[in-house]
Amino acid sequence: MQTAAESAPGNSTILSRAAEIGPLLREHADEVESARRLTKPVIDALRSTGVFRMAMPKIWGGPELDIFEQIEIIETLSRADASAGWCAMIGSDSGYYSGYVDDATARSLYPDLDAVTAGWISPAGTLEVCEGGYRLSGRWSFGSGSTHADVITGGARVTENGVPRITADGTPEFRIAMLPAARWQVLDTWNTTGLAGSGSHDYTITDAFVPAENTWFPGETHRSGTLYAWRGMFVANVVGVPVGVALDACETAADIIAGKVLMPQMTPASDEPRMRSGIARARALVGSARSYAHDTIGSLWTTVEAGDEPTFQQRADLAGCYVHTVSTCRDAVRILVDTVGTAAIRKTCPLERQLRDLTTLGQHIVGQELMREWAGGLYFGRSPSMPVL
Structure with missing residues (x-):
């Protein structure tokens, strides 16, 4: 984990780097579209800008850019190539997601400030309650950036003994699970009219153990500050x-x-x-x-x-x-x-x-x-x- 002393680049640095890699993104746009995923030179270029870390908290040494700074950076990248801009936008969710779980869990999932997150939070899977957590199974669509992600998420309905668990307000309970990308299988399904280079393939997982602390529900947060509030x-x-x-x-x-x-x-x-x-x-x-x-x-x-x-x-x-x-x-x-x-x-x-x-x-x-x-x-x-x- 990068320390505060090794501070991440701030807005002006990330923004200027985003502008600098524009020609490279344009040069590789055809290759990216043909590959139906971001290629390594493009991923490396995006990572070098600091865009994936832009929502990481200052207490971790991240820049914790406000939402307007983030929009400007995504806009700059998207001028060069929509797929690269889209994946940068999705991948930078790491800074938010790492605040939805406790700090120890977050640091184990995100040992690098530039770690990329992908995935869908809608409940397309099931989380069967078990000792210490859940057993996760399901298939999700639109996993933008899943081919180069470090962490993948999946929303799932909570079940107990195969029966959906109901919340106090009478609705089915669901949570979002986060696991290292290596635990998931990415399926080759993304063949589309546009945003072809975003690699938004389906992905799946079967009966995988998920510690309870690796799950969260929108609204839960372990961080202070406007960006995470x-x-x-x-x-x-x-x-x-x-x-x-x-x-x-x-x-x-x-x-x-x-x-x-x-x-x-x-x-x-x-x-x-x-x-x-x-x-x-x-x-x-x-x-x-x-x-x-x-x-x-x-x-x-x-x-x-x-x-x-x-x-x-x-x-x-x-x-x-x-x-x-x-x-x-x-x-x-x-x-x-x-x-x-x-x-x-x-x-x-x-x-x-x-x-x-x-x-x-x-x-x-x-x-x-x-x-x-x-x-x-x-x-x-x-x-x-x-x-x-």
Whole structure:
């Protein structure tokens, strides 16, 4: 374990390193997509930036970056490649997850500040009660970064003698289990339209012993500080991915238009009103989504920083902000593709991949219409089944 004396890089260092590796991420994007996982040069580059440690606590020697600093770093990486940005966002959850269990357990799971976490917290498995803990079995989907993870998580329903255990409020009990990645089996299932390089394969485990101290439930925390005070904070940096992708798409489209001559009229594309309008519309969409995300997250952060619980309206705003950011950025890139024309349908054009990446991201829970429905319910004081909202 790195000590406080060997302090991790702070925001400015991680951010500058994230920008520096942009060319490498772009260079390897085709290879990453073809491999359907991050390749070693990309993993090593990401690890060298310190992005995986950015939520690690200062008491461990970590930078403990606030949520806005994290978003900016994820946005920077996602400009270069969505899959790399997505995996960096997921992998950096280590700083949060290590605070959900006691310190001794956390340090055994995370002996390195740069350890990567992957996995799904929804209860797709079962935790059968046994002496000292549980026996875990199940199969989970969307294990982004599981091919290079150090720790993998899996949400599971708690059973006792094969019968689901019910909580005091009448709902089935579930917990999230964390074990070293070597204990799990990653299945080769990730064949998708976009985010292909994220390696979001299914993964499984069968009748594996999990010590009780290796499990937790959203809301449990062993840490103080604003970053760890609210159960859903670890999700908030997701907005950096669609925004980063869309911002880069705006620049790519502008560069294409600047060098394009329209046929058969033989006039500069940048003189064409519809071209100018397309760029302006896309820029406004991305900028408005980015601003709304920062305002929404900022309001919630201020509340948590004051030691208060987020209101139903703040939680509703955040849930709606997630799906709005994803869908708006996707719409902006679609406008750019239509504006640029045939150049955008070529595999050599970044816009082609960026639209596919955002289309796939739109199928994640943060981009689905269900998230908007949950947001609407929260406005009426109804908490969703999603325990991180």
